Amino acid sequence: QQPVQSPQAVILREGEDAVINCSSSKALYSVHWYRQKHGEAPVFLMILLKGGEQKGHEKISASFNEKKQQSSLYLTASQLSYSGTYFCGAMIYNQGGKLIFGQGTELSVKP
């Protein structure tokens, strides 16, 4: 049931763009995205509900393809503060509020 994220890790220079993908084998109510800094709790970024919805948060945006049960997180003009591990969370149909996270994508932004 765990969604699959790709890539597992990515290294960027400041100002570069990145895409993180998340794929589920189960039908989803929604997809959540979180960022976790080392040693800290995850922080919520955004939720996508259905229908190819796109949302934005600063220079971070995401899309959700409901038919394919796939979501992508787009980071544009990356900043040093974007470094961390990004997790997608899958809210699966008929599982009463259970949120399952992918294995995470470690993003490092270098000066």
Place this chain on the structure above:
Amino acid sequence: SQTIHQWPATLVQPVGSPLSLECTVEGTSNPNLYWYRQAAGRGLQLLFYSVGIGQISSEVPQNLSASRPQDRQFILSSKKLLLSDSGFYLCAWSNLGSYNSPLHFGNGTRLTVT
């Protein structure tokens, strides 16, 4: 505003000892409550989640258990800790019955089993 409290922040326990981690939420009613565990350098593993008092779903059938004695209190327990129980334990809450409600995490408990 809503806040979530989780304690202790760090804990070192010997193998075979019991465990009790507590989490409380303030400023909201009837929340969904969650316990996750994160092994070093790994992802977030869902251990338990609860949609109400006495309603707890277990995702990990091992030596851990959870209880929800009050609406906004969630307790994670073990009778005998294993080395493999070491990790970062995170409690979280979300709005009940809402699939578009984000999870709000506590600051976590770093458990080392020696």
